[in-house]
Amino acid sequence: MAKTGESSQWILGVDVGGTFTDLVAMAESGQLVTTKTPSTRDQSDGVASGIAKIAEKVGMEVSEFLSRCPLIVHGTTVATNTLLEYDGAKVGLLTTQGFRDEIEFRRAYKESVFSVRLQAPHQIVPRRYRIGIPERLSHTGEVITPLDEGAVRLAVRKLVDEGIEAIAVCFLFSFVNPQHELRVKEIIQEEAPHLFVSLSYEVLPQIREFERVSTTVVNAYTGPALQSYLNHLEARLREQNFKGELFVMQSNGGVQNVVQSGRFAAGCLLSGPAGGVTAASFIGQRAGYPNLITIDMGGTSYDVSVIEQLQPTVTTENWISRYRVALPMMDIHTIGSGGGSIAWIDSGGALQVGPKSAGSNPGPACYGRGGMEPTVTDVNVMLGYINPDNFLGGEMQLDRSLAEEAIRTHIAEPLGISTIEAALAISRIVNSNMSNAIQYVTTQRGFDPRQFALLAVGGAGALHAGKQAEDLRINTVIVPSLAPVFSALGDVAANLKVTELRTHFEEVEKVDLEKVNDDFEEMEKIAREKLGGQNVTEKFEVRKYLDLRYKGEVHEVTVPVRSRTRRITALNLEATLNDFHELHERLYAHKDPSQEVEILNLRMDLIGVREQLRFDEEAFDKEDPTNAKTGERTMYFEKDPVQAPVYNGALLNPGNLIVGPAVIEQWGTTIVVYPGHEALIDAYRNCVIEVRHSVGTVG
Incomplete structure (x- = not known):
């Protein structure tokens, strides 16, 4: 095979999904090479297999190809799976004495408010591993009770004896004054340097105690697994002659190096789907559709998000596996409706689809790998939507008879209908589930889906998108040319990004702009340190936001600050306040410009801008296909x-x-x-x- 990229360097994007691992390699010339390979339990095996397939396609040995890769960007589900499967580290929690049960009180919040049968969430840090430490700060950060260092040492030793692998630390008002938390970290490193340490001041330095302790504990629970995986993957790549930089896709749509990603695993919980949303913004800009609803349907899940004026929506209202993760993340709603989602009949005789998935092993019945239950992929084969002889371009053969048997045995015969009727019923249910997911991120967020185009990606997204568009009266569906590997394309295209935040509670009318600007400067300094040492880009952008709310409200609205200068002026603040009123009305159908407004938090994104992907525009040919x-x-x-x-x-x-x-x-x-x-x-x-x-x- 000729060497198509003999003198080129390659940027490689790798996205691991529940069923397939997708790879996109982009050469300096703009040439794109793509492939898919089944995901593996050790995700690095699937990554290595995919890299080998890419290298073969460009006519190189793996070692030569990797030597020509200055950058690999990886979207991974390690942190996500760890939390979803409750397979994380054994975690201990050190908190202010008297507050060790904050993680269970949860603001008295229950996801299903009226369900008396809803069980308490799985404890990722059991009560016996939660230890209160004598210390106390005031709300202004003044020391009321000094830190009892002896109690800290005893607590750490006790947790080590219990086999703890990670310690989360969350003290009251540490976001105002972190000195006690930082000292505890030093003591832990003295007593047990092998432990993973998660400080609330470093993970989420903002007001609201439950959100802070929950996010910090989740970070401790998922961090060791992600850190271990990334170290293992990097070592494996280095052994194969990789000399470049390995970055990881973050939930906020940016990428970060492996060291920071391992320390702050909670920021990688949406690592995979975030890549797809990032790529969607790029495609929307090229194709002339600034407002998009993105749907990504793979083998296991169906991910939905909204892009308005080419900007993905971001939220801090995230619940993942019943734990609050209050970090800024792309607003991606996920349901268990993928190609591998299993159709079943419940105890009341009603037909259901998902969330359980057949995954890639054994996979749908038509895969012929031992799967016996009918899945959405089996339905699509049965209805003639998928050609069993041309799956993955012919790389994989499917068996229609096995799909038919699974649907007939498990659904059609128990319901007393034909196999085709059963397949159509399954298809209608999964389409309805997906339409409901789209409404969740549109109408419930103040968006009218009819004003958006629907961008369908993932291996199965384009099979169903037309029906969602009909249901929701969306006029246009876009299927990108690289839809099957879209998240990996987003990994290639994504900018570097660090999000910093700081609580700054003050009425807008009384705001000290000098203090606000000083805080933003300090946040930018910290963000640049986190991005330090990289050789990917020297071009940076700073974006600032204020979390605003009407006085007396419980929740806030994040509003971008429109400023042409490095420092926020009184005019900038006035414009931001006007934007807040309009945004509040769109979200909640209410605004009151006469009402007092409070600043709760300052937010800042430091973005390392990378070179844009280059797609050549082609002239139109004849209409006849x-x-x-x-x-x-x-x-x-x-x-x-x-x-x-x-x-x-x-x-x-x-x-x-x-x-x-x-x-x-x-x-x-x-x-x-x-x-x-x-x-x-x-x-x-x-x-x-x-x-x-x-x-x-x-x-």
Whole structure:
């Protein structure tokens, strides 16, 4: 094989999903090479396998290819899986004496307020490992009770004897004065230097005690696993001649080095899907769609997020595996509706789909790896949406008879319906679940989904997106040309990013702008230290935000500060206040400019800007797509079958128009153009589908 990248350097993006590991390599010339490989229990095995496939495609040995990679950006689910599976480190908690049960009081909050059957969450730090330390600070940071260092040493020794692997430290008002927490860290390092230490001052230095202790404990619980994995992966890459830098995708949409990522694992809990949202912003800019709803459907989950004016929405209201993680994260809502989601009948005889997934092993029944239960992928094979002979471009063969048997045995016969009716019922339920997920991040956040385009990615996203668009009266669906490996593309495209925050409680009318600007300068200094030592970029941007609320409110709204200068002026503050009133009205249908407004926190993003991806724009060809037609296939959109044309996506050119019903088969994904819809291949080889809405349809 010829060496397509013989003299090039390559940036490599790697995203590990629940079923597949996706890789995108970009050469200096702009050439992109992609592949998929099954995910493995030790994620580094799947990463190594994918790198070997990429190296083969460019005609190099693995060692030579890695020597030409100055940067690898990795999206990983290690931290996520650790928390979801409750398989984290054995954690101890040191807190102010009398406050060790804060993690259980949870502000008296219950996710399902009216459910009397909801069990308490799994304890990731049991009460016997939570120790109160004599110390106390006032709300202004003054020492009321000095730190009892002897008690700290005894507590650490006790926890070590209990086999503790990580210690979380969260003292009252440490976000104002961290001296006690920092001293405890020194003592822990003296007594047990092998322990992982998570300080609330370093993880989440802001007001609100439960949010702070929960986030700090989650960081301690997931940190050792992520740190161990990243060290293992980096060592493995170094052995294969990798000399560049390894970065990790963060939940806020930026990337950070492995050292910081290992220390602050809680910031990587949405590492995988964040890459897809980052790539969506880039595609939206190129394709001319600034407002997007992104849906990423893989083998295990369905991730939904909103991009407004090319900016992904960010939230600190995150609950993951029933624990509060109050770090700024992309607002990504996830449900268990992937290709591997299992259809089942509950005790009341009702048909359900997910959240349990067959994963990649054994996988759906049609994989032929021993899976016996029907999944969404089996349904898509049964209905003719997926060609069993052309899955992953023919790299993997599927067995339609096994899919049919699983659906018939587990669903059709128990319900007394035909296999096709059962498959259609499963499809309707999973589509309804996904439409509900879209409404959760749109209408419940003050967005009208009809004003957005739907961007469908992941291996299975384009199979179902047309139905969600019909349900919600969305006019346009976009399927990017690299949809199957979209999160890995986002890893390649993402900027470096560090988010800093600091509590600054003050009424806006009485604000000390000098103090605010000094705090922002200090936050920027800390952020630059965290990004120090990297050789990826020398170009930086600073974005500032204020957390504002009406006096007496419990929750705040994060508002960007519009400033052309390094320091915030009175005029900037006035504009930010006006933006707050408008944003508050959009979110809560209420504003009151006469009401007093309070600043709660200062936030700042330091962004290391990387070179943008280069996609060449191509001229439109003829509309007729006949040259890409490969045949026809029987498909079911209702009970009666239809014959639909099948197109090879690799042979379609910009300007080609495909009228539904039709199927476009691409490597790694299949696009279903539903009856009445029309698909156009645009200048960047994205598939842009215009959706037909029946008269009288209710969104």
